[in-house]
Amino acid sequence: MKVGILDSTLREGEQTPGVVFTTEQRVEIAKALSELGVSMIEAGHPAVSPDIYEGIKRIVKLKKEGEITPEIVGHSRAVKKDIEIAAELEVDRIAIFYGISDIHLKAKTGKTREEALSIIAEAVSYAKEHGAKVRFTAEDATRADLEYLTQVIKTARDAGADRIGIADTVGILYPSKTRELFSYLSKIPGVEYDIHAHNDLGLAVANSLAAVEGGATIIHATVNGLGERVGITPLQVIAAALKYHFNVEVVKLELLPKISSLVEKYSGIPTPPNFPITGDYAFLHKAGIHVQGILNDPRTYEFMPPETFGRNRDYVIDKYTGKHALKDRFERLGVSLSEEELEQVLAKIKSNPNVRFYRDVDLLEIAEEVTGRILKPRPPEKxxxxxxxxxxxxxxxxxxxxxxxxxxxxxxxxxxxxxxxxxxxxxxxxxxxxxxxxxxxxxxxxxxxxxxxxxxxxx
Known part of the structure; x- marks a missing residue:
């Protein structure tokens, strides 16, 4: 299966409300994305502001010097001035977008379908004349008339675009429809497809997988799922899903926590603890039967080993805890308790149902109360x-x-x-x-x- 990741953290990700990256942060994120192994970095829309322009300039320089390897993409409206600014930066690819649904044509641009086709053809041709590869993204493609979408794709292709981005701009697709759409569009020769899936209905990952099954070869993603409104496909989740379902490793999975923490730090958007793959709770178990299972065989309650993603498994001690988990925790602390003592400690834990979880020091205190002896654990791990x-x-x-x-x-x-x-x-x-x-x-x-x-x- 041929598929890669275009990371748009520096473009779509910065469109998250409240997120602003400095030039230095943009460069550092680009380096980390290169180390991670993404296929393309959408470095930003250079016509937006001087700092984005400078950031892209420095990223392109690093690419020329061999310090980063992904294809560098510059974003652009279907406007000559935008295209010229992107071209003078010498990005590898200029990504031109234009809203093609009747809603966008009527409410945003005030153009007819025929006028839009002319604008798209002129913009793509102009970008191609500047020597860059061109991707045309059909904004709001999933709410456009299918016959007209086909016309748009052929127009952009004939003008010089070798990639077409299909944007589910308001996130209204569902997987079977996505697969059907991309299977149909893939019959148009001469282009490859990107899927840009927004997550308004929580289906961005599922739709991206379905698009790949239908023929898409590039998935747009952002670290931690940043982007307009509720964001787009989260990079760490789609990377894990591709590995699990298709055995395709699009990035170095063990580096996902590192890039997630970096973007969390610079974006100022905390990652929820229950976020897949890189959230604090992703490999943290609670229920007693679950913990017993993972202690015997982690596959009982883990779809893949946490070490695959540079993580470790752990479990919570609280009223849901069983004796197997408790025994294992004391053994990790270097403390040996009899079966009877374990039962007594467990009974005390369950008699306090409002305690959210017990720290190691709490467990040792309860064990000393039960056994009547001073316990000497190993030095604390935290x-x-x-x-x-x-x-x-x-x-x-x-x-x-x-x-x-x-x-x-x-x-x-x-x-x-x-x-x-x-x-x-x-x-x-x-x-x-x-x-x-x-x-x-x-x-x-x-x-x-x-x-x-x-x-x-x-x-």
Whole structure:
């Protein structure tokens, strides 16, 4: 199966409300995407602003110097000035878009179908004259008349486009319809197809897979599913799905957590803990029967090993916990309890149903109460701390809070009153990582000072 990923985090992703990437951040994300192994990077729409122009310029320079390898794509309206700006940057491909549904033609551009065909042909030809490869994206293609969509594709192809993007602009497709559409369009010779699936109905991943089955060879995605409104196909989810269903590895799967954290940090959009693949809960088990299953054979409740994605499995200790999980947790702590002692500890856990979860220190305290002896566990695997943060008087505290909340290792952030403005709960695997997290917090613009308190015991 021939399929690749076009990552649009730097273009579609920056259209997420509240997201703005600096030039340096754009370059760093592009480098990380290259390391990840995407086929194409849609680096932005250079006519939008000088900083996007500069970012694309630097990314193209890195491509010429061999530091990054994917095809670099510059976005453009079907306007000569936009095309000229993209062409002078010497991007590998100019991606021209134009709304082709009757809704867009009437409400947005005020053009007839015939006038739109003329505009598309002229724009694609003009871009081709500048020596770049051209993709034409039919915006709102999935609400356009199919016969007219076919005319649009042939017009763009004949004008010089070798790729056609089919945009499900408002996310109204469903998989069987998507597969049918791409199977039909793939009969038109001389072009290859991209799927640009928005996630308004939560079907972007399913529609992207169906498009591939119908003949699409490039899937548009963004890291963490960023984009207009609720975003487009999440890169980490579609990459995992392609591996599982088709055994196609479009990126280096083990690097997905790294790129997810990077984009989370720079976008300021926290990833929900239950987000697939890279969310905190993706490989975290809770119910006792589930934990028993994964302790015996992880395949019982995991579709693929977490190590495939650079992750580790774990489980929660709470009222749902069974004896197998509890025994395993104490063994990991280096503490040996008899079956009777385990039963007693489990009974105490279940007698407190409102406790969200038990930390290792809580379990040790209960075990000492049950056994009547002092237990000596292995050194703790994690270090927890509370960081009190003071902000400069001229900054918006909520903005600082948002930036701190997406730093890896920060588990919870609260705005407070008193001598300090923000309180952050952080978790690290060791003191070195703890120091790195604290330094990351201190480097946030607007932070003037911090005070660290280690958590010795949680009540």
């Amino acid at each position: 270090v927890e701390a509370l960081i009190s943060i003071k902000c400069d008087s001229n900054v918006y505290t909520t903005a600082v809070t948002r930036k701190i909340s997406v730093i890896p290792g920060v588990k919870e952030v609260m705005e407070i009153s008193g001598d300090y403005d923000i309180l952050a709960k952080i978790e690290a695997k060791d003191p070195t990582e703890l120091n790195n997290i604290i330094e990351s917090i201190r480097s946030v613009k607007g932070v003037s000072s911090t005070l660290t308190s280690l958590v010795l015991k949680k009540m």
